[in-house]
Amino acid sequence: MAEKITTDNQEYIIELNGLTKIYDGKTVVDHIDLKIKRGEFVTLLGPSGCGKTTTLRMIAGFEKPDDGTIRLEGKDIADLPPYKRPVNTVFQKYALFPHLNVYKNIAFGLKLKKVEVTKKTLTGKTVTKLVNMAYMPVEQKVIKKDGSEIVKTVPFCRSYQMMTVTTKKGVRKVKKVNMYKKFIDDKVRHALKIVGLSDYEDRDVNSLSGGQQQRVAIARAIVNEPQILLLDEPLGALDLKMRQEMQLELKDMHKKLGITFIYVTHDQEEALTMSDTIVVMKDGVIMQEGTPIEIYNEPQSAYVADFIGESNILDGVMPEDKKVVFAGAEFECVDTGFAPNEEVDVVVRPEDWVIKREGNGILNGEITGCMFRGVHYEMTCLAGGYELILHNTVEYKPGRKIGLYVDPENIQIMKKQHVTNRFNCDILSNTSLSILGAAYEFNPESLFDNCVYDAENDVVTIDGVQADLKGKSYVVSVDFDKIDLTDSEEEAPLAGNVESMIYKGKNYIVDIKTDDNSHIYADTEYLWDKGDRVGIAIDKNDFRLVKE
Amino acid sequence: MKKPASKFAGFTRKYAALPYGVFMAVFVVFPLIVLLLYSFCETADGSLSFQFTFDNFKKVFSEDNFSMLINSLLVGLYTTVICLLIGYPVAYLLANKNYNRSSVVVMLFMLPMWVNFLLRTLATKAMLEFFGISMGMGTVVFGMVYNFLPFMILPIYTTIQKIDYSLIEGAADLGASARVTFWKVTVPLSLPGVFSGITMVFTPTITTFAISKMLSNSKISLIGDYIDQQVKHLNYNVASAISFVIIIIVGISMIILNKYDKESTNQGGGLW
Numbered sequence: 001m002a003e004k005i006t007t008d009n010q011e012y013i014i015e016l017n018g019l020t021k022i023y024d025g026k027t028v029v030d031h032i033d034l035k036i037k038r039g040e041f042v043t044l045l046g047p048s049g050c051g052k053t054t055t056l057r058m059i060a061g062f063e064k065p066d067d068g069t070i071r072l073e074g075k076d077i078a079d080l081p082p083y084k085r086p087v088n089t090v091f092q093k094y095a096l097f098p099h100l101n102v103y104k105n106i107a108f109g110l111k112l113k114k115v116e117v118t119k120k121t122l123t124g125k126t127v128t129k130l131v132n133m134a135y136m137p138v139e140q141k142v143i144k145k146d147g148s149e150i151v152k153t154v155p156f157c158r159s160y161q162m163m164t165v166t167t168k169k170g171v172r173k174v175k176k177v178n179m180y181k182k183f184i185d186d187k188v189r190h191a192l193k194i195v196g197l198s199d200y201e202d203r204d205v206n207s208l209s210g211g212q213q214q215r216v217a218i219a220r221a222i223v224n225e226p227q228i229l230l231l232d233e234p235l236g237a238l239d240l241k242m243r244q245e246m247q248l249e250l251k252d253m254h255k256k257l258g259i260t261f262i263y264v265t266h267d268q269e270e271a272l273t274m275s276d277t278i279v280v281m282k283d284g285v286i287m288q289e290g291t292p293i294e295i296y297n298e299p300q301s302a303y304v305a306d307f308i309g310e311s312n313i314l315d316g317v318m319p320e321d322k323k324v325v326f327a328g329a330e331f332e333c334v335d336t337g338f339a340p341n342e343e344v345d346v347v348v349r350p351e352d353w354v355i356k357r358e359g360n361g362i363l364n365g366e367i368t369g370c371m372f373r374g375v376h377y378e379m380t381c382l383a384g385g386y387e388l389i390l391h392n393t394v395e396y397k398p399g400r401k402i403g404l405y406v407d408p409e410n411i412q413i414m415k416k417q418h419v420t421n422r423f424n425c426d427i428l429s430n431t432s433l434s435i436l437g438a439a440y441e442f443n444p445e446s447l448f449d450n451c452v453y454d455a456e457n458d459v460v461t462i463d464g465v466q467a468d469l470k471g472k473s474y475v476v477s478v479d480f481d482k483i484d485l486t487d488s489e490e491e492a493p494l495a496g497n498v499e500s501m502i503y504k505g506k507n508y509i510v511d512i513k514t515d516d517n518s519h520i521y522a523d524t525e526y527l528w529d530k531g532d533r534v535g536i537a538i539d540k541n542d543f544r545l546v547k548e
Numbered sequence: 549m550k551k552p553a554s555k556f557a558g559f560t561r562k563y564a565a566l567p568y569g570v571f572m573a574v575f576v577v578f579p580l581i582v583l584l585l586y587s588f589c590e591t592a593d594g595s596l597s598f599q600f601t602f603d604n605f606k607k608v609f610s611e612d613n614f615s616m617l618i619n620s621l622l623v624g625l626y627t628t629v630i631c632l633l634i635g636y637p638v639a640y641l642l643a644n645k646n647y648n649r650s651s652v653v654v655m656l657f658m659l660p661m662w663v664n665f666l667l668r669t670l671a672t673k674a675m676l677e678f679f680g681i682s683m684g685m686g687t688v689v690f691g692m693v694y695n696f697l698p699f700m701i702l703p704i705y706t707t708i709q710k711i712d713y714s715l716i717e718g719a720a721d722l723g724a725s726a727r728v729t730f731w732k733v734t735v736p737l738s739l740p741g742v743f744s745g746i747t748m749v750f751t752p753t754i755t756t757f758a759i760s761k762m763l764s765n766s767k768i769s770l771i772g773d774y775i776d777q778q779v780k781h782l783n784y785n786v787a788s789a790i791s792f793v794i795i796i797i798v799g800i801s802m803i804i805l806n807k808y809d810k811e812s813t814n815q816g817g818g819l820w
Binding site: 060081082083087091093096097108109114221224 | 712714715717718719720721722723724725728732733736737
């Protein structure tokens with residue numbers, strides 16, 4: 001790849017290109033591309049294990065990427081150790097130094113700060129060196145005994161000025177003040193003021209509450225004026241009330257400081273509240289990137305719609321542009337560009353349902369449950385055989401028959417990511433095949449057209465010609481609803497763990513991850529739990545040949 | 549009906565501590581009182597006459613003995629310093645996952661403790677003689693270090709291992725290089741272990757007797773040897789007096805250490 005100094009897009013402070021991290025053969029972060037604008041508040045959002053923290057740790061320098069680049073201000077920093085990167089991290093568990101008090105914790109980074117100093121060597125050459133700020137040469141006025149004033153160059157830590165200070169007892173007097181100490185003092189006090197902990201300097205960090213410790217951790221990071229502040233689930237350990245308060249304060253701090261924040265969380269509400277941009281991640285891949293409003297209103301996949309906020313996700317078909325059929329009724333929508341009769345995922349947010357008199361809407365239904373949720377009532381409604389969630393400020397009692405309408409703009413239509421399970425299979429014998437390393441029975445008559453299987457002689461005849469299937473490889477598909485999940489893994493040739501489920505109003509689409517990290521999707525009426533171990537059974541008649 | 553265990557026949561949990569209390573009284577408190585009595589008494593013909601006297605202490609601090617006391621303290625000091633200089637880096641490397649991932653290596657460092665201490669010292673002596681090294685202060689300190697090094701490594705290893713790794717990452721994040729992180733985070737947080745180690749090495753070093761005797765061909769006599777000698781000559785009073793002096797010395801060093809220990813940190817905690 002050509003070395004391109006990115007002078008043209010200086011608006012991006014950091015760029016991740018094809019960033020990849022592999023742990024023990026498992027790809028945790030999979031070729032991520034991300035550009036972050038200067039001064040932005042970006043949130044990496046996703047469930048645990050989606051690679052968001054690993055991405056953050058690679059930016060901080062704690063993990064070395066296996067592939068890809070991280071460019072900060074156009075410069076690749078992938079090989080820079082953490083202590084040389086102009087970024088600071090707020091850790092989930094604060095990581096405050098227990099042997100230092102609040103003041104010393106915050107001053108820790110400042111005291112290590114290095115500055116470039118240009119010096120003339122004896123040979124007359126000028127060299128630029130990085131030195132600790134304490135030893136940075138500064139000019140110092142010195143009054144000699146005879147009253148004359150001279151200017152000397154001294155290290156910063158030994159420069160002083162006469163200043164009027166107010167002592168603890170409230171007495172004002174002129175004192176010799178060390179300028180280096182004052183510099184650190186001012187910065188620490190300013191940082192403490194920003195996080196709202198003035199007068200906590202001398203406190204032992206262990207005596208502070210969780211929220212206060214978190215504030216110290218933030219102060220300790222921002223006092224260094226990093227170009228990017230990384231926050232790794234910083235509010236995860238706080239209780240709800242405190243968390244909401246800190247959300248607003250963080251947002252406020254971001255505005256005041258003007259530095260770029262990269263925030264990692266699994267809490268979608270937190271992400272929606274604080275971010276300028278949300279990056280939704282799953283399995284080490286970015287699913288969607290956009291403003292909170294875009295992510296909420298126009299999710300690009302059922303996964304994102306399900307993860308962000310509450311939603312009704314239903315299977316639909318688009319007979320033509322601007323028309324979609326779901327829940328047994330045809331709705332108008334604003335989406336175009338789909339193939340005729342293409343199967344799609346339809347998302348309607350619960351608050352977007354308009355409740356009308358029965359017969360006046362597009363869809364008729366019956367309320368089956370009603371719960372008070374503070375500002376609104378959350379109701380479940382059975383319509384066209386689908387269970388829908390509605391939010392409304394008016395209460396409708398269970399049993400009430402209603403009509404439902406949705407504004408065309410509020411119907412979000414998404415291309416289906418997976419329509420069917422596809423497998424590479426090896427035929428083991430005339431009636432058994434192997435997919436993902438597991439042997440399944442199959443019926444050749446249902447897999448191949450014009451095929452006759454003579455079970456007595458174990459002979460397969462395709463198009464009137466006897467065929468030897470053994471050893472051949474094909475691509476086969478199995479529809480979601482043809483996958484049977486069994487409670488015990490012994491009952492089926494293949495087993496896996498339930499990764500996620502999406503409720504489709506009538507049925508669940510279950511994402512099962514097998515032991516070799518392949519995904520199988522099943523359409524089932526039963527609710528499974530995340531992490532459940534299930535067996536994957538497929539009827540011998542349900543394999544279909546995929547013609548390339 | 550089940551009765552609550554604690555109310556069973558009037559037996560409350562505090563009685564469970566009774567055997568321990570009796571044990572402490574018989575084997576710790578009573579001997580200390582006897583020790584104190586002996587050190588302030590005079591013995592005539594092996595029988596005890598309860599006559600108060602400072603003579604025993606005068607003997608302890610007589611010129612000959614005083615140099616022996618100083619010698620003991622010096623051996624203790626040398627041994628502790630050398631143990632710390634060797635033990636800290638070893639403990640640090642053992643506790644660092646980058647260098648050591650198995651507890652087997654830790655075990656290997658502790659293994660010599662399982663061998664009988666007299667046997668170990670005799671073997672050391674044989675080895676030193678084989679190499680033709682002349683016995684003296686150097687060999688005594690060598691033997692001491694060899695014997696007590698595990699007591700320095702173990703507590704330091706435990707505290708370093710307990711240091712939260714996010715603190716190391718936090719320091720690196722704030723601009724500290726590995727060297728700065730070591731001096732500003734790891735060392736201060738491992739001080740409780742260092743203090744435990746010092747206690748566990750210094751205290752036994754100044755009082756052991758066999759090592760100094762064997763490894764110096766009886767040239768160097770330490771407090772332990774002196775007590776041994778006095779007891780053999782049935783001078784229980786002088787032996788008690790010097791034991792009492794040692795208790796005072798150890799007590800003072802404990803107080804000083806504890807003071808530093810509390811000042812340094814309250815995380816981790818040593819072996820005890």
